[in-house]
Amino acid sequence: MNTAVSIVYTGFVLGSIFATSAxxxxxxxxxxxxxxxxxxxxxxxxxxxxxxxxxxxxxPFYLAMVIATVAGAGLGLLTYFSMLRPLLGVGSPRxxxxxxxxxxxxxxxxxxxxxxxxxxxxxxxxxxxxGKIIVGTIxxxxxxxxxxxxxxxxxxxxxxxxxxxxxxxxxxAVAENVQAAYLMGIxxxxxxxxxxxxxxxxxxxxxxxxxxxxxxxxxxGLDPMMTAIVVVVFGGLGSxxxxxxxxxxxxxxxxxxSVFLGVKxxxxxxxxxMILVLIVRPYGLYGRPEDVRV
Amino acid sequence: xxxxESLPRISATLLALLAVAAPLPFILPEYMITTLIMFFIWAVxxxxxxxxxxxxxxxxxxxxxxxxxAGYVTGWLILHLGLxxxxxxxxxxxxxxxxxxxMALPSIRLRGVYVILMxxxxxxxxxxxxxxDTSGFTGGIxxxxxxxxxxxxxxxxxxxxxxxxxxxLAMLLVTAPIVWCILHSRLGxxxxxxxxxxxxxxxxxxxxxxxxxxxxxxxxxxxxxAGAYWAQYFGTMQPAVLSYDTMVMVFAMMVVGGxxxxxxxxxxxxxxxxxxxxxxxxxxxxxxxxxLVIFVVSVTLPDGFAPKCxxxxxxxxxxxxxxxxxxxxxxxxxx
Numbered sequence: 001m002n003t004a005v006s007i008v009y010t011g012f013v014l015g016s017i018f019a020t021s022a023x024x025x026x027x028x029x030x031x032x033x034x035x036x037x038x039x040x041x042x043x044x045x046x047x048x049x050x051x052x053x054x055x056x057x058x059x060p061f062y063l064a065m066v067i068a069t070v071a072g073a074g075l076g077l078l079t080y081f082s083m084l085r086p087l088l089g090v091g092s093p094r095x096x097x098x099x100x101x102x103x104x105x106x107x108x109x110x111x112x113x114x115x116x117x118x119x120x121x122x123x124x125x126x127x128x129x130x131g132k133i134i135v136g137t138i139x140x141x142x143x144x145x146x147x148x149x150x151x152x153x154x155x156x157x158x159x160x161x162x163x164x165x166x167x168x169x170x171x172x173a174v175a176e177n178v179q180a181a182y183l184m185g186i187x188x189x190x191x192x193x194x195x196x197x198x199x200x201x202x203x204x205x206x207x208x209x210x211x212x213x214x215x216x217x218x219x220x221g222l223d224p225m226m227t228a229i230v231v232v233v234f235g236g237l238g239s240x241x242x243x244x245x246x247x248x249x250x251x252x253x254x255x256x257x258s259v260f261l262g263v264k265x266x267x268x269x270x271x272x273x274m275i276l277v278l279i280v281r282p283y284g285l286y287g288r289p290e291d292v293r294v
Numbered sequence: 295x296x297x298x299e300s301l302p303r304i305s306a307t308l309l310a311l312l313a314v315a316a317p318l319p320f321i322l323p324e325y326m327i328t329t330l331i332m333f334f335i336w337a338v339x340x341x342x343x344x345x346x347x348x349x350x351x352x353x354x355x356x357x358x359x360x361x362x363x364a365g366y367v368t369g370w371l372i373l374h375l376g377l378x379x380x381x382x383x384x385x386x387x388x389x390x391x392x393x394x395x396x397m398a399l400p401s402i403r404l405r406g407v408y409v410i411l412m413x414x415x416x417x418x419x420x421x422x423x424x425x426x427d428t429s430g431f432t433g434g435i436x437x438x439x440x441x442x443x444x445x446x447x448x449x450x451x452x453x454x455x456x457x458x459x460x461x462x463l464a465m466l467l468v469t470a471p472i473v474w475c476i477l478h479s480r481l482g483x484x485x486x487x488x489x490x491x492x493x494x495x496x497x498x499x500x501x502x503x504x505x506x507x508x509x510x511x512x513x514x515x516x517x518x519x520a521g522a523y524w525a526q527y528f529g530t531m532q533p534a535v536l537s538y539d540t541m542v543m544v545f546a547m548m549v550v551g552g553x554x555x556x557x558x559x560x561x562x563x564x565x566x567x568x569x570x571x572x573x574x575x576x577x578x579x580x581x582x583x584x585x586l587v588i589f590v591v592s593v594t595l596p597d598g599f600a601p602k603c604x605x606x607x608x609x610x611x612x613x614x615x616x617x618x619x620x621x622x623x624x625x626x627x628x629x
Binding site for chain 2: 035275
């Protein structure tokens with residue numbers, strides 16, 4: 001009984017962290033078909049900006065988060081104008097390969113700049129919410145619950161925005177067919193720019209939340225990004241509900257494997273599970289089959 | 295142009311390259327020779343990756359796992375079974391091809407980014423199992439203990455480098471023409487068709503299953519040869535070849551040089567190997583500059599350097615000897 005409760009709790013915490021990491025990546029991938037491999041850089045920029053204003057300048061945590069979010073929007077706009085806009089309209093395989101490679105370059109740049117500015121020493125952020133309660137033998141941290149709720153909230157709002165709001169519909173139209181959307185009078189450039197800015201802001205905000213869990217280091221974005229990619233693609237081509245479900249399935253799976261087989265097996269079993277899922281459902285949990293079938 | 299008609303041209307190019315590359319160890323300083331050896335190795339790996347990703351359109355990120363598999367199998371056979379380095383290298387290539395086929399089969403039904411996820415899963419499983427192994431079989435995070443490769447350790451460092459240089463050169467000069475011939479054969483046409491439009495290719499009678507598995511097998515042989523050589527050259531095998539940084543570096547070679555072309559990966563390997571060598575002088579700015587180069591090149595030249603270079607070469611050739619017929623006199627981009 002205790003084991004079950006602790007697996008569910010750990011799975012929930014891990015799932016929340018995974019869902020948080022995937023925010024932003026899911027939005028960029030779902031709308032622009034842009035697999036942002038600089039996503040880890042975005043996460044870590046959020047953490048460091050928050051550390052700079054909260055720890056150095058003594059600004060309260062919530063304000064620090066707002067500042068980090070604004071910085072993320074700026075970084076997103078910079079990414080859009082320097083990298084995505086020149087590549088718009090180059091056609092399918094070229095677009096994917098060029099954006100993947102350019103974002104890898106961007107990731108290296110971000111990591112190098114952070115290393116130059118902040119140095120290699122680990123930094124730590126204060127938790128978003130302090131305090132814990134003890135249930136049986138497990139310690140439930142409010143911080144973990146808060147992050148989980150906030151991540152799901154962000155994803156649900158994003159889903160609503162994409163599905164129902166006017167700008168969201170415009171955005172999906174542009175993502176589907178730039179030229180047709182243009183002929184319908186949708187300013188595609190502005191829509192893309194705002195998407196990337198929002199996605200960047202969400203990514204840095206997620207980075208602040210992650211930073212209150214893990215220690216900050218310049219290369220620390222890589223691991224959350226890897227799980228985020230797994231979560232987003234497993235969920236099904238940037239489908240937001242798929243992303244949430246996938247994050248918690250993977251979180252629970254990792255928690256269970258850690259308990260029954262040991263921590264060493266958590267990642268290999270996760271990846272073996274991924275392979276199995278891709279063999280059985282080649283288009284992810286919520287993806288549409290016609291997108292990917294040969 | 296068919297393969298048979300261009301055989302004289304290929305042999306001429308090969309002889310010219312051999313004539314340029316063979317005397318280099320006696321002219322250049324030693325560090326340049328070791329850099330050239332790295333270029334030969336990575337050119338073969340980038341070429342093998344490009345065959346699957348660039349030409350056949352299957353977005354695999356498992357190439358470094360295939361490369362490492364060959365190196366590790368070679369090392370295990372030499373260390374644990376005491377096989378001769380040559381036999382071990384051959385079996386290492388067999389291991390690489392096996393790993394390649396294991397990755398090819400489940401990714402047949404997948405396209406695009408799902409292939410990336412599938413292959414990166416294989417890569418990560420291999421990397422994690424290697425590094426977390428504590429039984430001593432894989433050497434864990436410290437890699438395999440040193441062993442003796444092709445070249446006996448009794449020789450001096452200079453002599454060993456010389457022999458290694460020629461083996462690596464031979465590896466590139468043997469594999470590159472083979473890839474060229476494959477690309478210009480019916481099989482190469484099937485690869486390109488599958489890469490550009492798999493649905494249409496299948497409709498025209500190309501077996502996606504057969505073509506994709508063949509692409510992975512050929513690519514596995516190439517990457518395996520490079521991996522087996524790598525293990526022999528360094529006399530050890532480290533899990534660092536499976537790191538994210540190494541993968542990015544080799545992937546960048548393919549993209550910067552020009553994916554989907556024959557000469558692109560070789561050109562890219564040349565550029566990236568020398569660039570990373572030159573940037574060592576800039577110390578802490580190295581990563582920043584490397585990232586900037588990758589970023590700027592992939593935004594401004596999404597097709598890489600190879601098409602630009604090909605156009606330049608053609609313009610020079612036409613300046614030197616203007617073609618007779620009217621169609622060939624059109625500007626290059628209008629043809």
